[in-house]
Amino acid sequence: MILFTFPGQGAQRPGMLHSLPDHPAVARTLDETFDALRDDPLTLDTAKALESTVAVQLCLLVAGVAMARFFVAHKVGPHMVAGLSIGSYPAAVIAGALEYADAVRLVARRGQLMESAYPHGYGMAAIVGLDRYQLEPLIARVHTPAAPVYLANLNANRQLVIAGADGPMRLVMRLALGQGATRVERLAVSVPSHCELFDSAAVEMRAAFAGVTVHRPQSTYLSSGIARALFEPGIIADDLANNMARQVHWFETARLAWERGARLALEMPSGSVLTNLTAPVFADGQAFCCDNNRIDTLLALLSREQAQATH
Template identity: 30%
Template sequence: MKNVAFVFPGQGAQYVGMGKDFVEHFRISKEIFLESSDAIHLDVEKLCFEGPENELMKTENTQPAILTTSVAILKVLESEGFDCSMTAGLSLGEYTSLVKSNVITFKDAVQLVKKRGKYMQDEVPEGVGTMAAILGLDREPLESCLEKAKINGIVEIANYNSPGQIVISGEVKAVEMAVDLAREAGAKKAVILPVSAPFHCSLLKGAGVKLKKDLELLKINDPQVPVVTNVEAKILTSRFKVIPSLVEQISKSVLWEDSISMMINEGIENFIEIGPGKALGSFIKKIAKIKGKKVNAFSIEDVQGFKELIKTEMGV
């Protein structure tokens, strides 16, 4: 398989049971879960496989759990000869891309994202901020809605996921007003999301400041595989860009649609989503369709999906 990109999911993809069948079938996956548990002093295997769900949903637990699951699956693909010429991850998923590219070690990454989760959760008092998904409304009219809603406080674009799917974030009253305005502007759907904090907006700048101090203690390498960053939708060119990019990512928009468009323009034809959920594959197909491009999108969250990928590779 040529012209392959590995893409990795972010927070929201988690569910109780994720990664379980890979650990049951592959020793290398088991070892990743053990390494993660040892690194953050938490039984990550028990958390992912048994929950309880309310513990898995805590941001400081969710982030290392998703990262661990994604890397556990990634290692199996690599052991079977699968590799990529480019990689990207949605928000938290960018850390998995950095592990794939040997920019940071898995141990450092899992310890870092646990702290990242806590900083993000603690930065804004509960009840102050929220997020909403806006479906079926283009960027420009939605941005116009946000400008009007800012009379009620901070509200910004959090994620440009795919054509017609954008997530907004900010203070509760401003987000609620933006949702109402988006509906009036013709959005097919505009709903408040059940999240614990307003991610990817300027309210979280303080969390980025805290994360920067932790990042500065790590050994960071130049990427061995091109990594496309969320903040700029451009290829990360050197290790010196890593810290500014990850700090900004916490409080700036995730340019996922732009990132995938750029990767398609660079010749990527096969996208392999590695980790829990199948949302990224869905986004990729929508982005490619709008661009009039044909790409393949595979989602590998369980062993069955992995077997199907192998069959496709073998032309079966």
């Protein structure tokens, strides 16, 4: 079975929309984006534009949906989908749970809420080499209401992400290195996602969903916030609205996909972050990303997996 994965902020790169295949499914996605935004989406992927959280999130939505639609047009669509953070929105579109035009407007609103809440002085950082039980006491030593820092993403047992204000994050990073972390890295994310700092913005996102129809998915939608398969439209809407303020459990989500029968995971543009995180779980399967792989090779792999899944 096939799992499509959709990355979150930090995976963006300049030119990512211009690198999409020349195909009617991609052109249709760009046209629909223009209709929803009343602006040209191909202006969003410059280095300058990507300094904006709104542009980053829209680029990841457009690229994810366009590339997935390309594969669907070639009759090799996914049996399951999972997205990290903003990646949950293109995942929901490809699962058939969310109309694309609604997703564009919702993601634009999401980016605006996140950017306006924390325009500067906040972000996220990766901590590699410590598990959560080693990292959480270090966070507790630093965190105060005036100097907030939180455990945000549990991407793997020893690959974690913190979120918060710049100063407290730097202190946790130094403490983590002192406790044996092998690497610490500030991420290309300018907002403190996946922690309670976004509780009030999540309330506003729930209000934004009030006028949106969410459907029962046609393929399995996996929530990386709670590592569960979701089927009820109202629960999926809540999952999408709340995910900016909820921890990410990617390792558990990848394992859930494996347990449900996925054997080939393909990451939509841009980057290979989710592929690197998913590959250890799919050790007896296959994990690939679209970037830096030939399209014909990916189509052949997907066709083979789909044929095996139907027998």
